[in-house]
Amino acid sequence: MVVQRVRAWRERAGIGAAELARRAGLTRQALHRVETGAVEPGIHTALTLARELGTAVETLFELAPGETLAEPVGDAPAPGSRVRLARVGERTLALPLGAEDSFTWAADGVAGPPRPDGALPVTPTGDALALAARTVVVAGCDPSLRLLAAAVPGAAGRVLVRSLPSEEALRTVARGEAHGAAVHLWDTGTGSLNHAALDFALGPLGFSVHRLWTWTQGWMVAPGNPRGIRRAADLAGRGVRLANRPPGAGSRVLLDAWLAEAGVSPADVGGHDRLVASPAEVARAIRAGEADVGVGPQAVAAAHGLDFVPVQVEPVELVVPAAHARHPALAALLAAAASPALHAQLATLGGYDPAGAGQVTLVRPARRSA
The missing domain is CATH 3.40.190.290 (D-Maltodextrin-Binding Protein; domain 2)
Known part of the structure; x- marks a missing residue:
């Protein structure tokens, strides 16, 4: 999951919810869902909110402790699925373990719900990220x-x-x-x-x-x-x-x-x-x-x-x-x-x-x- 601090930064800046929603091109209801963590914003929305609040995207949003982001390849893994990780160039890829492989190979992590931008939060096990690079x-x-x-x-x-x-x-x-x-x-x-x-x-x-x-x-x-x-x-x-x-x-x-x-x-x-x-x-x-x-x-x-x-x-x-x-x-x-x-x-x-x-x-x- 993603930890969000949009509401805290909005209140610190003295901006009402309706005003920030207007500036960001969102409905009041959509902003409320972001602030309460009901949805994770896409890249454009996250960048716009950061700009309007005068801070960096990383300040407003970050992965929950222990999670990393990966790109799913092949069949998109369902939340809770076991995956293996690999670093290909600048990308971290998540490869789902098939039914037979699940009893043969150790998993590198467990997939969470995919974000709106398609990125897949993964909770890695042990030194999985170092292994992915090798x-x-x-x-x-x-x-x-x-x-x-x-x-x-x-x-x-x-x-x-x-x-x-x-x-x-x-x-x-x-x-x-x-x-x-x-x-x-x-x-x-x-x-x-x-x-x-x-x-x-x-x-x-x-x-x-x-x-x-x-x-x-x-x-x-x-x-x-x-x-x-x-x-x-x-x-x-x-x-x-x-x-x-x-x-x-x-x-x-x-x-x-x-x-x-x-x-x-x-x-x-x-x-x-x-x-x-x-x-x-x-x-x-x-x-x-x-x-x-x-x-x-x-x-x-x-x-x-x-x-x-x-x-x-x-x-x-x-x-x-x-x-x-x-x-x-x-x-x-x-x-x-x-x-x-x-x-x-x-x-x-x-x-x-x-x-x-x-x-x-x-x-x-x-x-x-x-």
Whole structure:
């Protein structure tokens, strides 16, 4: 909550409530709600009241003891929700803990009611604010990013993973809501990461690209592959049910390319418009008998007890804006990506090749706006 001293300063200045309301462009009732703490004023109202009372905004309004302000990202947390905090540039971000994460990760604080300007009061726990400054946020859909995050020594910092498709992960970085995006966007022309997609998503930002690993992508199918799916042409006109990823996901880019190469129209593929949020959701739909096939990595198929038909090897790379390149936790993350301990973990999953992990594959300087 916010402690307000508007009434005390108004009375000290000898200004009546009606007069201050008139000067500030408020109704008498609106000013009363501010003075009694029933509502928290927006930025414009707070600045106007401070100007009319001849003092600073910080004198009239301050957070209750022990609170800090953050910007919510993702789903706005409800009051009382547990959140984790991260400092990205000059912004403190609040990331809600999902239902499963709530039983895995400690919270950095508890969210209060959002202010009218959208800011989120958070009551932090322990040294959460210091930890937020040492935290790197990585967006991407590869489930092994969580293994990578766990491999970063706590003394070096912390890595938080936001599960997002590749193109949305890039947009999240461009909006300043993550330090890096782990992406797999196949370029059928070059057979490598699509650099044009990076340029488009990040605009004039300078950035670097770091190899994490390659993984094998292909058809995830039910045990025994009862529908006999081996290639894109097998999806057309046979009543095969697809579990698909949304546009902008790396696996969706692959599927669209394979269908086009085979001359198959998406309209002829059952379930092409059935979209799920992650490779794991694709696998779960197949395992539950709700779909027959989906595109995904070998490791996810194995983890869910599915059969897998390999199609191609694809790079997974970390894209980092130049503004975050010197973050200490980022260096620790790249070191962990190259560590034998993590490579041993990836080997148990299947389909990963971490050769060259941590190496810089591209540096793009900032571009001047036209």
